[in-house]
Amino acid sequence: MSEIKTSRVKTQELEPGMTIIAYSGFHSKYHSLDDKSCKFLQHNFKKSKASVIRNNEKREIPVELLKPADKLLRLYAFPSELKKLLTVNEKLINALKARGFLEFDVTNEALEKDEQKELQDAISLVKQASMSTKEKEEHYKKAKENAEKFVYELKANITTRSKTSKAIENIMDDARKGKISYAGINDYVDEITRNSSAEAISAIVSLKQSDQTYDHCVDVGVIFQSSYFKIIEKFGKKGIFETKNKALLAAFLHDFGKSKIPKDILDSTVRFERESEEMKLMESHPDFGADILSGMDMPDSIINMAHFHHVKQDTTMNSCYPKGVDYGKVIYESRLLSIIDAYQALVGRRKYKKSWNPPAAIRYIDALAGVEFDMEAWENFLNVVGLFPKGSLVELNDHSVGFVMSTPRQDLKRPQVAIVRNSGGEDLTHHSLIDLELEQDMSIINDLDIEETFGQDALNVFSNIQIV
Ligand SMILES: [Fe+2]
Numbered sequence: 001m002s003e004i005k006t007s008r009v010k011t012q013e014l015e016p017g018m019t020i021i022a023y024s025g026f027h028s029k030y031h032s033l034d035d036k037s038c039k040f041l042q043h044n045f046k047k048s049k050a051s052v053i054r055n056n057e058k059r060e061i062p063v064e065l066l067k068p069a070d071k072l073l074r075l076y077a078f079p080s081e082l083k084k085l086l087t088v089n090e091k092l093i094n095a096l097k098a099r100g101f102l103e104f105d106v107t108n109e110a111l112e113k114d115e116q117k118e119l120q121d122a123i124s125l126v127k128q129a130s131m132s133t134k135e136k137e138e139h140y141k142k143a144k145e146n147a148e149k150f151v152y153e154l155k156a157n158i159t160t161r162s163k164t165s166k167a168i169e170n171i172m173d174d175a176r177k178g179k180i181s182y183a184g185i186n187d188y189v190d191e192i193t194r195n196s197s198a199e200a201i202s203a204i205v206s207l208k209q210s211d212q213t214y215d216h217c218v219d220v221g222v223i224f225q226s227s228y229f230k231i232i233e234k235f236g237k238k239g240i241f242e243t244k245n246k247a248l249l250a251a252f253l254h255d256f257g258k259s260k261i262p263k264d265i266l267d268s269t270v271r272f273e274r275e276s277e278e279m280k281l282m283e284s285h286p287d288f289g290a291d292i293l294s295g296m297d298m299p300d301s302i303i304n305m306a307h308f309h310h311v312k313q314d315t316t317m318n319s320c321y322p323k324g325v326d327y328g329k330v331i332y333e334s335r336l337l338s339i340i341d342a343y344q345a346l347v348g349r350r351k352y353k354k355s356w357n358p359p360a361a362i363r364y365i366d367a368l369a370g371v372e373f374d375m376e377a378w379e380n381f382l383n384v385v386g387l388f389p390k391g392s393l394v395e396l397n398d399h400s401v402g403f404v405m406s407t408p409r410q411d412l413k414r415p416q417v418a419i420v421r422n423s424g425g426e427d428l429t430h431h432s433l434i435d436l437e438l439e440q441d442m443s444i445i446n447d448l449d450i451e452e453t454f455g456q457d458a459l460n461v462f463s464n465i466q467i468v
């Protein structure tokens with residue numbers, strides 16, 4: 001792939017015929033954004049990317065995630081609908097001057113279609129919006145196949161999830177008796193990476209009961225594996241784990257230290273007092289885990305994940321343990337795992353607590369990102385699961401109700417939705433699939449609680465989805 005030749009110019013050097021690739025110099029008012037400038041940028045640079053300094057670190061984020069106090073360095077990866085902000089003419093030059101945009105990366109060359117991935121994504125998005133009937137039919141045919149595959153895989157993987165959970169319980173029981181080995185779960189690690197779908201099992205977390213120890217480990221494992229490799233692919237990140245098996249095993253074992261905790265404490269559904277002996281013991285599980293895994297000669301990365309998955313970015317927080325850890329020692333994988341661990345704990349359906357809707361959990365963690373959770377890991381995770389993770393139940397603006405069936409490619413708010421209840425409140429036997437990235441007049445207005453909406457029947461309603 002050839003590089004596009006660009007040069008850096010100031011506003012007064014802009015000439016008609018140039019194409020702006022990035023906005024890269026700003027008036028001092030953008031050096032620390034306020035609420036008003038965030039809203040202005042989010043409105044005018046929708047779906048672009050921003051490079052900012054946040055908490056003394058440089059970050060590349062979607063414009064939608066800009067926050068007050070961010071220092072703006074660069075705006076780039078503009079979608080095609082913003083073409084008018086990129087094609088230099090007299091009118092644009094005047095507007096840029098007035099707005100305090102001072103420097104730009106520009107090119108005189110016509111862009112080759114395949115030269116910039118973001119631009120190409122944007123081109124395909126616009127193409128979809130202006131698709132011919134035949135193209136739209138083809139698009140929906142493919143989307144329908146993917147949705148059907150997702151339903152099929154989810155159903156097929158329910159047994160895999162419960163068998164894997166049992167295997168984890170067995171190795172932890174064995175460890176409690178002094179027989180320490182992880183061989184018992186190797187078959188399931190293999191089974192999931194070879195024949196099953198980690199992503200489909202991930203979606204079960206909001207649809208099916210999960211206990212707080214063993215199902216939790218399975219759910220965290222599969223969510224970690226599927227999001228981790230998507231992040232590597234999407235962001236070109238260099239991950240420590242080369243194979244799906246290793247990533248899955250590492251995440252399955254993150255709470256292995258709980259095998260040193262008596263079962264009655266582990267399975268207790270009452271919340272222990274902060275300073276109680278039971279709580280202290282529970283909070284030792286990362287230390288126990290690191291000890292056991294070191295004794296098994298596990299790689300440092302796996303030990304780091306078991307040891308540091310409850311360490312918060314703000315290490316002074318009460319909920320941060322073990323205490324006194326330098327956050328710099330917490331590897332990216334452990335930071336990502338700690339987000340997924342918190343997500344599963346919120347969304348997981350337990351008999352004794354109300355579970356959160358996945359989108360509500362996403363918003364909750366979003367508010368804590370940068371304080372409790374690492375911002376880079378959070379933004380990566382958000383980008384690959386979306387604001388409405390697959391399997392979420394949502395209400396659309398016509399008051400119909402449906403399950404989220406895909407992760408959006410561009411707009412994190414616009415997944416594909418299988419409608420299971422029409423706007424009149426009737427449950428449907430045959431379901432239509434709506435791609436919100438294509439149907440711009442439709443949108444999600446609410447996320448719904450699956451249990452409140454369908455009672456114990458939620459999994460059945462999902463399993464019986466038949467797209468017409
Ligand atoms: Fe834990």
Ligand SMILES: [Fe+2]
Pocket residue numbers: 216220254255341
């Ligand atoms: Fe955990």
